[in-house]
Amino acid sequence: MELMNGRPEDTGARLPREVRTYDLLDSLGIEYQRTDHEHADTMEACNEIDAVLGVVICKNLFLTNRQKSAFYLLMMPGDKKFKTKELSAQINSARLSFADPEDMLKYLDIEPGAVSIMGLMNDKDHAVQLLIDEDVLKEEFLGCHPCVNTSSLKMRTEDVIMKFLPAVEHDFRKVYLVGED
DSSP states (O other), X not given: OOOEESSOSOOTTXXXXXXXXXXHHHHTTOOXXXXXXXXXXXXXXHHHHHHHHTSOBEEEEEEEOTTSOOEXXXXXXXXXXXXXXXXXXXXXXXXXXXXXXXXXXXXXXXOTTOOOGGGGGGOTTOXXXXXXXHHHHHSSEXXXXXXXXXXXXXXXXXXXXXXXXXXXXXXXXXXXXXXXX
């Protein structure tokens, strides 16, 4: 794996959702570094990518309530354990569970293994609420996928919060996850 600045020179073989991510970041003047790799759909694979990017890639979870009437994208450090009860209490939502892959595709235009904050650019109806663990916000940089799990990006957390989120008309709610047994 090699760390490169910006978008790939040749995007012909890339999926449209990935190219749209680069187009948006470039139009917003957000600088990013990128590495291409095999499918990264486990935290172990992400740890190898972390080493190349020099960041901790966020664990991104696409969640829903029991009624499937509310959807959430949770960003948390990859080394924290996710406890449904802990998050449910903070956002006043009972019985959170992982959302179906069909809903992930419908709202974020992302498939399992590639969940990322970048998918919010595809949520034109604002159906997904972004939840960010406080520890993610403390980091200077964050790592995420560009809507595919064969590339990973490194960008300033501040740029994502101050430029990307306003551009895609999404806000976030800070959550506090202990993540311990």
